[in-house]
Amino acid sequence: MAWLSPSFPVGAFSYSSGIEWAVEAGDIRDAASLTDWLSLMMTAGAGTCDAVLFVQTHRAVGRGDKSALREVAELAAAFSPSKERHLETTAQGRAFIEATRAAWPCDAIEMLDDIWDGAIAYPVAAGTVCAGHGIATETALPAFLHAVAANWISAGVRLIPLGQTDGQRVLAAMEEAIARTAARALTASLDDIGGAALRADLASMKHETQYTRLFRS
Template sequence: MLTSTNEPELRPASISAADSAALYRLLTWLSPAFPIGGFSYSSGIEWAVEAGDIGDAAGLRGWLATMLTNGSGFCDAAFLAHAYRAVERDDRTSLREVAEFAAAFVPSRERQLETTAQGRAFVEIARSAWNSAGLDEAVAQCETIVYPVAVGLVGALHGVPLAALLYGFLHAVTSNWISAGSRLVPLGQTDSQRVLAALEPVVAATADRALFASLDDIGGATFRADLASLHHETQYTRLFRS
C-alpha cells in the first residue's frame, strides 16, 4: 500500500528511561509475585466468611468497598502518601511521626503482624534487588515499619510518581483481599474479576482522596471488619494468618 510522501510519519510515543524504570519497579513491587507473603493474610475476611457476613461475590464486593472507603484501604493509602512526601523533603522528623502513627493505627495483633511482616519484607527485598542511596537512613527513622510506609519511602527514593504508587498499592491490596475471598467463599475466577472490576471506581476515588488527605483526616469506621480481625485470633480452623 502506497502512502503520500507529504504526510508525516507517525510513530508511537516513547517512554523516557526514568519513567520506564519507575513503571518497571512499580509493577514488580506491587505484583502478587513479589515475595512479601501477602497471600497468607486475609485481613479478617476469613472470620467474616465463617460468620456469614460474606457469602457470595456481592457480599465480598460490599465488604471490600467499605474497607477501601472507610477502613484500612484509605488509612494505609494516606500513610503511604505522607511517608512518601516526608522522604521527598528529607524530613526525618515527619517520617518518624508518620511511621509511629501508622504502626499504632492497626486494630489487632494479627493485623499488626500482617503489616509489619510485609513492611520488613518489602524493604529487605527492595534493598537486595534495587538498593538506593538514602534507604538505610530513611528506614532508621522508623522504629516500626509497616507496609504502606515501606512502600511510600521506597517509592519516593526511586522516583515513582506518588499518584501511580497510590493506585498501584490499592490495586495490589484489593487484589490480595479478593484472592483470599475467592478461596474462602469460594468464588470462581470470573466472579473474582467481576468484583475487581466493580471496585475500580472505589479504588480510584480512595487513591484520589488519600492523595490530598492530612494526618487529621485519617480515620476509619469499619467496626465489623475490626471485630473480624480480633475474632480471627481465636478462630478454630484457619487458612490465613489474619
C-alpha cells in the first residue's frame, strides 16, 4: 500500500503518458472518452506490456535467476515506444528503487544492481521489490495496475478537467480492464508482449513538441 500510494516519491504526478496531448487534440473530452482511452491503454497498450514485465521480473527474482532478470530488465528499458515514455518509466523505476532501498531494503534490489547497470523500468523495479519482500504476484500485480490507472486518471481529471467524483467513476469503470489485464499477464511470456494502442503511442510522441505542457510526458 505504501509503495503504490500517490504519495510514494516516484514523481508519478509529473507524467500523463500522452494524455495531455490527447486532451489538446480532442481525443479525450469527458469522463466517457477518458474511460475508453485508458481502458485501451490498459488492455492493449502500456498497461498490458508493463503487467507482463512485472510478472516476469517477479518470477525471475523468486527463482534467483539472474540471467532471466537481466533479460527482462534489458527488454523493458528498450521497449518504450517514445522518448518521453522511456523517460517516464525509467525515472519512476529508478526513484522507486532508491526509495525502497532506503526504507525497505532487500537482497533482490542488490541482485538487480549486480546484473543490470542500465535504466530500470518502473514495472521491473516494482516487480523486483515485491518479489524480494515475498508479496505474491497475484496480490501485487492488480495493485500495481490499479496504481498506474489511478495516476492516468489523476492526469485526466486535471487536464480535461473533471471533478473528483467523475474521476472515481472512471476508476470504477476500469476495474474490469485492470482485472482482465492482470489475469492475462499471469499466463503470458515475454514473447506475448505487444500493443495495439497506436493512438496512445503517437500521443506520447506528439507531446514532446506541444507548445504548452503541464506534464513531462
